[in-house]
Amino acid sequence: MANEHASKQYDLDLGAIRTRVLQMGGLVESQIRRAIDGLASGDLAALEQVIDDDHRVNAMEVALDGDTSHLIVRRQPAASDLRMIFAIAKTVTDLERIGDEAQKMARMAKAIHERGAAPLPPAVDVRHAAEAAIAMLRRSLDAFARLDCEAAQGVIRDDAGLDAEFRAILRQLITFMMEDPRTISTALEIVWIAKAIERIGDHAKNMAEYVIYIVRGTDVRHTRSPQPGA
Numbered sequence: 533m534a535n536e537h538a539s540k541q542y543d544l545d546l547g548a549i550r551t552r553v554l555q556m557g558g559l560v561e562s563q564i565r566r567a568i569d570g571l572a573s574g575d576l577a578a579l580e581q582v583i584d585d586d587h588r589v590n591a592m593e594v595a596l597d598g599d600t601s602h603l604i605v606r607r608q609p610a611a612s613d614l615r616m617i618f619a620i621a622k623t624v625t626d627l628e629r630i631g632d633e634a635q636k637m638a639r640m641a642k643a644i645h646e647r648g649a650a651p652l653p654p655a656v657d658v659r660h661a662a663e664a665a666i667a668m669l670r671r672s673l674d675a676f677a678r679l680d681c682e683a684a685q686g687v688i689r690d691d692a693g694l695d696a697e698f699r700a701i702l703r704q705l706i707t708f709m710m711e712d713p714r715t716i717s718t719a720l721e722i723v724w725i726a727k728a729i730e731r732i733g734d735h736a737k738n739m740a741e742y743v744i745y746i747v748r749g750t751d752v753r754h755t756r757s758p759q760p761g762a
Contacts (some may be wrong), residue, residue, distance in 0.1 A: 542607045546616065549599055550677070553620055555628050556592045557673040561666055563589070563634035564732065568662040569643035571725065580647075582638035589631030596624045615749060619742035623648035624675065626735040630669065633728040634737075640721040640728075647717070656704050656722060661697040661729045668694065675743045687740035688752075694733035701726045 562758050570579035597686075600621050603609070609617060668687050675683040705719040741752050 542603075542609070542613075545599075545603055545607075546613070549596065549603065549620060552592070552596060552599075553623055553627070554673055554677055556589065556596070556624065556668065559592070560589055560627050560630045560634060561669055563631055564637070564662065564666055564669075567634050567637040567641060568659055570638060571644070572659065576642060576646040579638045581644040583635050583642070586631055586635040589628055593624050593628040593694060596732070597621065600624075611719050612749070613748050620745045622742050623739050626738050630732050630735050633732050637725045637728045640724045644718055644721050656701060656708065656719075657720065658701060658729060661694060661701065661726060664690070664694050664697065665729045665732040665736065668733050670738075672736045672739040672743070677739055679743060679747050681744050681747050684740035685741040688737050691733050691737040694730060698726050698730040 563585065566578055567582050569575070570582065600617050604614075604617060611743075668690055671683055672681070672687045675687065702723060705723055708715045709719045738753070744750060744752050
């Protein structure tokens, strides 16, 4: 009976931690969206709020790190349970770094609007890339919630498309800077925003790889993208 009670308590503790990871994911997703909306609207107060709220993401990382460490000490999990806890710790790190990227986007957007810079031609639109990155993040979190390897593999494959979007944006910005040196400052800040979006996709991909590690015990990092059903 004591062992059964301990097992149930462990499941409850682990479930609570997983729920908080998903809540952290929701927070960083909202940070990304508010940063990209602020870039479009020039809402300086909203951008400043994104910058200030980064401490909330950091606090969640610290709290989750502490709780996962305590869970290991108290319960001494083995095999798949230990894989789950290690993957949670890595996922939390990636979410914190996504929060950092959202803060960077907000800082660049704020600098552009505070300077009163003339907008770049509408052809340079990072919103589509941002929406793709947000979708990857959301799907990686969903794969984590459901331990869905197929969904995780889809996120991993989609990272190549986001990388291609970043390269296309970069080529456009280089062209504008060459044609009109007055756009250089703003274009460079947009480069940093686009790079932050690309990095968010990388972190979402990492999180999807952890799902495969949890379920299959296979580390697919730095390997070719897994094929469907692999």
